[in-house]
Amino acid sequence: MAIEVRIPTILRNYTDGAKAVEGGGATLDQLFADLESRHPGLRGRLVDEKGLRRFVNVYLNDEDVRFLGGLETKVSDGDTVTVLPAVAGG
Amino acid sequence: MRFDSLLDSLGRTPLVGLPRLSPSPEVRLWAKLEDRNPTGSVKDRPAFWMIAKAEKEGLLAPGRTILEPTSGNTGISLAMVARLRGYAIVCVMPENTSAERRQLLEMWGARIIYSPAAGGSNEAVRVAKRLAEENPDWVMLYQYGNEANARAHYETTGPEVLEDLPSITHFVAGLGTTGTLMGVGRYLREQVPGVAVVAAEPRYGELVYGLRNIDEGFVPELYDESVLTTRYSVTSADALRRTRELLTQEGIFAGISTGCALHAALGMANKAVKAGERADIAFIVADGGWKYLSTGAYGGTLEEAEERLEGQLWA
Numbered sequence: 518m519a520i521e522v523r524i525p526t527i528l529r530n531y532t533d534g535a536k537a538v539e540g541g542g543a544t545l546d547q548l549f550a551d552l553e554s555r556h557p558g559l560r561g562r563l564v565d566e567k568g569l570r571r572f573v574n575v576y577l578n579d580e581d582v583r584f585l586g587g588l589e590t591k592v593s594d595g596d597t598v599t600v601l602p603a604v605a606g607g
Numbered sequence: 608m609r610f611d612s613l614l615d616s617l618g619r620t621p622l623v624g625l626p627r628l629s630p631s632p633e634v635r636l637w638a639k640l641e642d643r644n645p646t647g648s649v650k651d652r653p654a655f656w657m658i659a660k661a662e663k664e665g666l667l668a669p670g671r672t673i674l675e676p677t678s679g680n681t682g683i684s685l686a687m688v689a690r691l692r693g694y695a696i697v698c699v700m701p702e703n704t705s706a707e708r709r710q711l712l713e714m715w716g717a718r719i720i721y722s723p724a725a726g727g728s729n730e731a732v733r734v735a736k737r738l739a740e741e742n743p744d745w746v747m748l749y750q751y752g753n754e755a756n757a758r759a760h761y762e763t764t765g766p767e768v769l770e771d772l773p774s775i776t777h778f779v780a781g782l783g784t785t786g787t788l789m790g791v792g793r794y795l796r797e798q799v800p801g802v803a804v805v806a807a808e809p810r811y812g813e814l815v816y817g818l819r820n821i822d823e824g825f826v827p828e829l830y831d832e833s834v835l836t837t838r839y840s841v842t843s844a845d846a847l848r849r850t851r852e853l854l855t856q857e858g859i860f861a862g863i864s865t866g867c868a869l870h871a872a873l874g875m876a877n878k879a880v881k882a883g884e885r886a887d888i889a890f891i892v893a894d895g896g897w898k899y900l901s902t903g904a905y906g907g908t909l910e911e912a913e914e915r916l917e918g919q920l921w922a
Contacts, residue, residue, distance in 0.1 A: 525816050562821055572824025574840070581808075581838035599840065602816050603824035605728035605751065606678065606783025606809065606922055 519594040520548055524559075525601050531559040545575065546588040548598065563600065564588065572603045613645050614688065617655055618763045620644065622771040622889065627856040628869075633885040634876050636869075637772055638859060638892050639764070646680075646687045646711075648894035649764075653786050654684030656759035657748040658692070666746050669693035674745040676700075676735035678728050678920045679708035680894060681750050681784075686715035697745065699735040701727055703814065704920050707898040725817035727920055728783075729825045750784045752828030760790025768889050769798055776879075779872040779890040781864045781922055782806040782838065785830040787891060792834040806838040807871035809846065809864060814918040839874065841867040843921065844913050847904055849873070850896070854905070862894040863904055864922035893922075 523537045532538050538556065542548035553560040563573050568587055575582045576599040582590045592598065610616040620643045625636040641649035661667040672695040675685055682698035689696040696717045700708070703724035712719055720738070722730040732751065739747045750756050768791060769775060778795055780787045785806075792804035818824065843863075850866030853859045872890040879886035896905060903915040 526813050527816070527818055527821055570821070571826065572821055576840045579840050579842075581806075581840070583832060584835065584837040599810075601810070601840070602818050602821050603826050604726075604811075604815060604818075605676075605732055605825045605827065606781070 520592055521597045522548070522552060523597065523599040527602065528559065528562055528600065531556045531562065541594075542592060544588065545577070545582055545586075545590045545592055545598070548592055549588075574601050574603050575599070576601070614655060614691065617645060617651055619767065622768065623859075625853075625857050628852065628873070630876050630880050634879045635887050636872055636876060637887065637889045638853075638857075638865075638869075639768060639889055640859075640892050641764075642861065642892055642895035646684050647897070648680040648684065649787060649891060650680040650684040650893075651687075652759040652763055653750060653753075653756035653784075654681055654688060656755040656762075657750065657753050658685065658688050660753075660755040661746060661748060662692075667692075667694060671695070672697060672742075672745045674699070674735060674739055674742070674747040675750065676722075676728065676731040677750070678731070678783075678922070679704050679712075679898070682717060683708065683711045683715070685748070686712055686717040689717070690715050697738070699731045699738065701731050701920055703727070703918055705898055706901045711898070724918065725814055726819075726823070727811065727815040729818065729823060732825060750786065751825075754829070756784055756786035757790035757793070757829055760787050761794045762790075764891075765791040765794030765798075769795060772887055772889055774887045775799060775802060775889055776884075776886045777803040777805060777872070777875050777888040779805040779807060779868050779875065779888060781868050781891065781893055782808040783864075783922060785827050789829050789831060789834055796834065803836040803875065804834060805871055805875060806835050807868045808838060808840050809867050809922040810840045810842045811920065812843065812917040815920060839871045841870045843916050844909065845870045846921070847909055847912050847916065850904065851909070854896075859892065860896045861892045862896050862899050862921075863902075863916070864894070865890075865892045867922060868893070 644651040846866040
């Protein structure tokens, strides 16, 4: 139970306002399932039937998980997972 | 070097080595100095190419009005060309951008319409799209979806980098419209088997992610994930720290988004060192530091600078 997951402002209604929560699991998918057990509704905002939702970016220790293994990305204790909405630059 | 006009001097920017920040003679960093463009940023390339394309297609003629959502540099580039060619220009810019950007835009005659700080450039895009509907005679070039943006880099930046660095192993640039990474990335992948194309994405303060709903997120139409090898999210603190290291160790006075790219480039350099592999890593210096002096990024402690930058769009 020691993977820190940082939650963006717009999803903190699922975490009682907490900026970060902790969870466990061997993969990102398992981690999200674990979070769902304590923060009902959160998983559905991050994932749909096709995988990570289009406007959601998830980073494992600052690297975009879409380039690591998507929901099957391996996670372990001490990792930091950051969830952010996709925003424009330029 | 002699040119017929300022616009003709676009591109052909220097690629300089970073002897102090490079970890070893086998793992080297190279900075592509895009601040040496006519208005001082990499955005001159896509701006000129997008306008040239619109002129060729008959969309633009003197007296017409250009509309563009921009956090600054693209608007500045467009405003300069618009002034020379006789177009009016309206820029939709988030209100949390530096004072210098506003001053430069006004100097070249742009009209600025501000979008709310919360939501950052997403809001600017939304406001611009609404204005485009209300003003059908305005021409929105739309850097996020205009293929001329990426093509400018495919045709110019990419070939320049490869010509100066045939041994390139990694290309790193900031991710905004994604135009630089898509254009240079595609070109290099065609020419250099195994080259890594790495995106450095600015991670802003919470205000910028203050959307009402996660489905209001934005992914530029130009973005094609398959062009990238990987993508890093770089905090303001890391970007500021690297911007200062570039200044103190290599003498390069760059904007904050350059620190963001440098951070990812150094990450790739460290991986190469650990793996015992050679690497020639080129990254983009998108602009100089001049436009960010008022943000306080270069003075005081890093913590103070980070605090001052909170909620600002610095890339």
